[in-house]
Amino acid sequence: MSLTLDEVLAQNDPTKVEQLSKEELHRLFWRFKGQQKTSDRDKAFWQSTNENLKVAYERLDEQERELARAYGIIQEDLSVAHNVQRALLPRVLGEMADEIEVAVYHKQLTEVGGDYYDFFRLPNNRFAIGVFDISGHGVSSALITAFLKAQFMQVMEHFDSPQGIVEWVNRTSFDFLREVRKYATVNLVTFDPDGIRYVSGGGYGYLLRADQSSHQFEKKNHFLGLRLKPYREFSLPFASGDILALYTDGMVEAQNKQGIDYSVRRLNDVISRHRNDPCEDIVARCVEDYTAFRAQDTDDITLIVVRRR
Amino acid sequence: MTGQQDSTMLVHGSLMVGYAQACKNLNIVAGRAAHAFIDKLEINNWYPLEQWRELERLVLRSYGRVEPILVRVGIEMMLGWYHYGPGRSLIKHGASFLHFQTGSQGFTSVVQGAPEVIGTFDMDFYDRRRGRAVIHSTTPFNRWMERGVLIGGLSAPGDLDYVDVLQGDDPDLLHCEFH
Numbered sequence: 308m309s310l311t312l313d314e315v316l317a318q319n320d321p322t323k324v325e326q327l328s329k330e331e332l333h334r335l336f337w338r339f340k341g342q343q344k345t346s347d348r349d350k351a352f353w354q355s356t357n358e359n360l361k362v363a364y365e366r367l368d369e370q371e372r373e374l375a376r377a378y379g380i381i382q383e384d385l386s387v388a389h390n391v392q393r394a395l396l397p398r399v400l401g402e403m404a405d406e407i408e409v410a411v412y413h414k415q416l417t418e419v420g421g422d423y424y425d426f427f428r429l430p431n432n433r434f435a436i437g438v439f440d441i442s443g444h445g446v447s448s449a450l451i452t453a454f455l456k457a458q459f460m461q462v463m464e465h466f467d468s469p470q471g472i473v474e475w476v477n478r479t480s481f482d483f484l485r486e487v488r489k490y491a492t493v494n495l496v497t498f499d500p501d502g503i504r505y506v507s508g509g510g511y512g513y514l515l516r517a518d519q520s521s522h523q524f525e526k527k528n529h530f531l532g533l534r535l536k537p538y539r540e541f542s543l544p545f546a547s548g549d550i551l552a553l554y555t556d557g558m559v560e561a562q563n564k565q566g567i568d569y570s571v572r573r574l575n576d577v578i579s580r581h582r583n584d585p586c587e588d589i590v591a592r593c594v595e596d597y598t599a600f601r602a603q604d605t606d607d608i609t610l611i612v613v614r615r616r
Numbered sequence: 617m618t619g620q621q622d623s624t625m626l627v628h629g630s631l632m633v634g635y636a637q638a639c640k641n642l643n644i645v646a647g648r649a650a651h652a653f654i655d656k657l658e659i660n661n662w663y664p665l666e667q668w669r670e671l672e673r674l675v676l677r678s679y680g681r682v683e684p685i686l687v688r689v690g691i692e693m694m695l696g697w698y699h700y701g702p703g704r705s706l707i708k709h710g711a712s713f714l715h716f717q718t719g720s721q722g723f724t725s726v727v728q729g730a731p732e733v734i735g736t737f738d739m740d741f742y743d744r745r746r747g748r749a750v751i752h753s754t755t756p757f758n759r760w761m762e763r764g765v766l767i768g769g770l771s772a773p774g775d776l777d778y779v780d781v782l783q784g785d786d787p788d789l790l791h792c793e794f795h
Binding site: 333334337338340341344348351352354355356358359362 | 644678679680681682683684685687688691767776777778779780795
C-alpha cells in the first residue's frame with residue numbers, strides 16, 4: 308500500500324519514503340525544490356536587509372560624529388557667551404560700598420540665562436540696584452539681558468527716580484520686546500541717604516529693619532514689555548543696620564521632591580534668622596538651605612542681600 | 617515614462633495600501649515621514665502614478681540592492697491580499713491566480729489611464745500540466761515587484777509545492793514555473 312507525502316511526513320519516519328507513490332515522489336521533489344527557492348529568496352532578502360542595516364549604521368555613525376562636532380561648536384560658543392554674560396555683570400561701585408554691604412548669589416540654569424542684575428550710578432551721585440528676570444531661559448533670554456543693560460545704561464544719566472527710569476525703559480523697549488515675545492520682571496531700587504525708593508513689577512524685595520519689623524515689596528506694577536502704563540514708585544526708610552534682599556523667582560518657586568515650593572516665606576525666614584551675620588554669610592545660609600530643600604534647579608537664580616552700614 | 621504620461625495614469629488605493637502595508641509588515645520603510653505618507657492613503661481612492669512612484673522611492677532610496685526587497689514586497693502584498701483581503705474568495709488554486717491577474721479583475725482593475733500609458737499584463741503562454749506560463753508585462757510598475765506579485769499570488773492558496781518566476785533576456789517577459 309502506498310502512502311501520501313503528507314502521511315509520511317506525519318509519521319515522521321524516513322523509511323516510509325519507500326512507500327510513496329511515483330506521483331507523491333514527484334511532489335516530494337517539487338516541494339524540496341520549492342523550499343530551496345523560498346530559502347534562496349529569503350536569503351537574498353535578508354542579505355539585502357543586512358547590507359542596508361550596515362549602510363544605515365555607517366550613516367548613523369557619521370551623523371553621530373557630525374552631531375558631536377556641532378555640539379562641540381555649540382558648547383564652545385555657549386562657553387564664550389557665558390564668559391561674556393559674566394563680564395556684563397557689575398562690580399560694586401566705590402561710593403556704594405561706602406554706604407552698604409552687598410553680597411550676591413547669581414546662578415544661571417544653563418551656560419547663559421535670563422536673570423540679570425546691575426548696579427547703577429545716578430546723576431545725583433546716588434546709586435541703584437536692579438534685578439531683572441527675562442521670560443524663558445537660555446540664549447534668547449541672555450540676549451535680552453544685554454539689550455536691557457544697554458537700555459538702562461542710557462537712561463541712568465537722565466533720571467534719578469526709579470519710576471522715571473523704568474517707565475523710560477519700558478517705553479523704549481516695548482515694541483522690541485513684543486516683537487521677540489519676551490518680557491521681564493523688574494525690581495529697581497535707588498538708595499537715598501536715609502531711605503530707598505523702588506519700582507517692582509514681578510520682582511521680590513524683602514526689607515528687614517534693625518527694629519525687627521519687616522516689609523515685603525509691593526508687586527503691583529507690570530512687567531517690562533507687557534503694558535504701556537505708568538509705574539508706581541514706593542518709598543521706604545532704610546536706616547543703618549537694615550537689610551534688604553532682592554531676588555528673582557528661581558529660588559522661591561523651586562520645589563522639593565514632594566512638589567512643595569521653597570517659598571518666599573522660607574527664604575525670608577532664613578534671612579531673618581541670620582540677620583546679624585555678614586551679608587555674604589546670609590547669602591551662603593540661604594543657598595545652603597535652598598540646596599538642601601529643592602529637588603533640582605529649574606530656573607535661573609539671583610539673590611542680592613544688602614545692609615546699610 | 618515621462619511626467620506627463622505619469623499624470624494621465626491613476627492607481628487604485630487598494631494597490632497603494634497593499635504595497636504600503638507590505639512595506640510596514642516587513643519593516644522596510646523607516647522614519648516618521650514614510651509612515652505619515654503611508655498612513656494618509658485611502659483604500660477606495662485613486663492616486664496619480666507619481667504618488668505610486670513616491671511610495672516606490674521610499675523603498676528604492678533605502679537599499680543598495682533593492683531587487684530581493686521588491687520581490688519580497690510583491691509576495692507580501694499578495695499574501696495580504698489573499699489571507700486578509702478578497703483573494704481567498706476570488707481564487708481557489710495557485711495556478712488560477714495567473715488567469716485572475718491577467719483578466720479583467722486583475723491588473724486592469726487597479727489602474728486607469730490611456731492604454732499606451734498603463735501598458736498591459738497579458739498571459740502569452742500557459743501550460744498547467746507542465747507547470748509553465750509566460751506573462752508579458754508592459755506596465756509602468758517595477759518588474760521585480762511584479763515577479764513578487766506573481767510568486768505571492770501563485771503561492772498564497774498553498775496548493776503548489778514549487779513556485780518561481782524569472783525574467784529572461786526580454787525583461788518584460790516573466791517566466792513562471794509552478795508544480
